[in-house]
Amino acid sequence: MSPDEHLVGRCLDGDDAAWSELVERYSRYVYAICSQGYRLQGHDAEDAFQEVFLRIYDRLGTLRDPGALRPWIAQLTRRVCLDRLASARREEPSDLEPAGIATIVEELDDALAVRQALGELSVECQEVLDRFFCRDESYRTIGEELQLPAGTIASRISRCLARLRERFGR
Amino acid sequence: MSSSPPPAPDPILGAGFAAGRTAAVAARLVADVARASSDSWAGAAGACAQATALADRLDALAEADADAFAAALTALATPSAGLEAHMERAAAIPLEIAEAAADVAAAAVLVAERCDGLVRADAAGAAALAAGAARAAAHLVRANLTVTASDPRLQKALRAADDARYSASKALDAGV
Numbered sequence: 607m608s609p610d611e612h613l614v615g616r617c618l619d620g621d622d623a624a625w626s627e628l629v630e631r632y633s634r635y636v637y638a639i640c641s642q643g644y645r646l647q648g649h650d651a652e653d654a655f656q657e658v659f660l661r662i663y664d665r666l667g668t669l670r671d672p673g674a675l676r677p678w679i680a681q682l683t684r685r686v687c688l689d690r691l692a693s694a695r696r697e698e699p700s701d702l703e704p705a706g707i708a709t710i711v712e713e714l715d716d717a718l719a720v721r722q723a724l725g726e727l728s729v730e731c732q733e734v735l736d737r738f739f740c741r742d743e744s745y746r747t748i749g750e751e752l753q754l755p756a757g758t759i760a761s762r763i764s765r766c767l768a769r770l771r772e773r774f775g776r
Numbered sequence: 777m778s779s780s781p782p783p784a785p786d787p788i789l790g791a792g793f794a795a796g797r798t799a800a801v802a803a804r805l806v807a808d809v810a811r812a813s814s815d816s817w818a819g820a821a822g823a824c825a826q827a828t829a830l831a832d833r834l835d836a837l838a839e840a841d842a843d844a845f846a847a848a849l850t851a852l853a854t855p856s857a858g859l860e861a862h863m864e865r866a867a868a869i870p871l872e873i874a875e876a877a878a879d880v881a882a883a884a885v886l887v888a889e890r891c892d893g894l895v896r897a898d899a900a901g902a903a904a905l906a907a908g909a910a911r912a913a914a915h916l917v918r919a920n921l922t923v924t925a926s927d928p929r930l931q932k933a934l935r936a937a938d939d940a941r942y943s944a945s946k947a948l949d950a951g952v
Contacts, residue, residue: 738826742833744875745882746939756939760879760886764822771821 609722614672629659635676635718636683643710644687650694657686676718680711723773731766738763790845792870792916796838799877799909803831805902806884813891820891827883834876841869860922867920870913871929874936877910881943888950896950903940903947910940 607615613631616624633655640646640654661682669678684707691702704710724732733752737743738759749756807827814820844865851862884903888896914933917923923930 739829744936745879746875746936757882760823760826760883761819763826764819764886767822767825768819 608673610675611672614666614669614675617666625663628662631722632676632679632718634721635714636679638714638717639680639683639711640687642714643684643707644691644704646687646690650690654683654686654690657690658683661686676715680715684711719774720770723770726773727766727769731769734759734762735766735770788845788849789842790916791912792841792845792866792873793838795870795877795909795912795916796834796841796873798912799873799880799906800831800834800838802877802884802902802905802909803827803834803880805898805905806880806887807831809891809895809899809902810887812895813887816892817890819886823883823887823890827880827887830876830880830883834873834880837869837873837876841866841873844869863920863922867917867923867929870916870920871933871936874910874913874917874933874940877906877913878936878940878943880906881910881940881947885943885947885950888947900944900947900950903944907937907940907944910937913937 613624613628617628636658637651637655640651640658644654646654658679662679665682669675688702695702724735727735730752734748737748737751738745743751745759746756748754748759754762804827807824810817810820810824810827814824844862848862848866851859881903884899884906888899888903891899914930914937917930917933
């Protein structure tokens with residue numbers, strides 16, 4: 607059973623903590639589709655975000671394949687964004703699909719997959735990968751901050767990347 | 777008879793730009809060597825990813841240095857209240873280049889010690905190039921008008937250059 611299937615099951619069983627986890631897992635993804643995919647800004651993006659999670663709460667029981675939670679949320683988010691754009695401009699939603707939206711959602715899917723796989727690694731691996739690839743810290747700085755020999759950081763990062771790769775291979 | 781003024785000379789990109797680009801080229805070489813060794817070394821992909829990230833970081837730093845250097849030259853020619861800020865920036869970027877170049881040399885050691893023997897000399901050569909770039913960048917920090925001998929920025933830059941030199945000597949000795 608995938609982590610999403612497990613999460614959906616817990617939500618449908620009425621587990622409040624599971625709902626919080628679902629929001630935590632997908633909030634950046636939903637917001638990114640609203641703001642980067644459909645260029646919704648400020649209150650519009652926030653309203654769409656709220657609307658998406660309300661619909662998820664109302665309709666999760668209708669999801670036939672719990673393993674398909676992510677594409678279901680993506681589709682639902684796209685629908686909500688199009689509805690908001692259509693009501694603001696009085697146009698048909700089908701005319702408002704932004705160019706390149708499929709590519710943007712694919713890239714966000716990849717980013718979400720990497721983030722979820724990172725979350726399954728040890729705290730030490732998450733820390734060292736975040737510092738090197740996201741914060742652009744040098745090996746020496748990472749070594750000093752984590753109290754590790756600077757000469758071992760490159761091989762440590764390689765090992766953590768190999769573990770990350772294994773997560774994708776599963 | 778009228779004569780048009782001579783065309784303005786091309787702006788000087790500066791040694792910081794050259795150091796950044798040199799270290800970026802070295803990083804791409806390290807990535808290529810790692811990639812070429814993926815059949816015999818399980819950690820090759822991780823080393824390749826690190827070297828590629830360093831190359832991208834150094835390319836961006838090289839561009840930023842060229843801009844900062846041009847701005848500093850302009851500010852020196854027409855002194856204004858913003859001169860110090862321009863000079864500070866012109867020291868900060870070479871320091872980042874020195875540190876990133878030292879990391880390229882360190883990544884090159886990892887690769888030189890584990891890669892396919894046929895391409896080991898290329899990894900060692902990349903380490904030497906990165907060490908040269910780190911040394912050049914550290915010199916630019918020292919030459920900056922706002923930096924004194926006891927300045928922590930200079931200490932960090934010199935330390936990065938020393939780290940890079942040590943790594944290069946290890947890489948050059950690997951497999952010999």
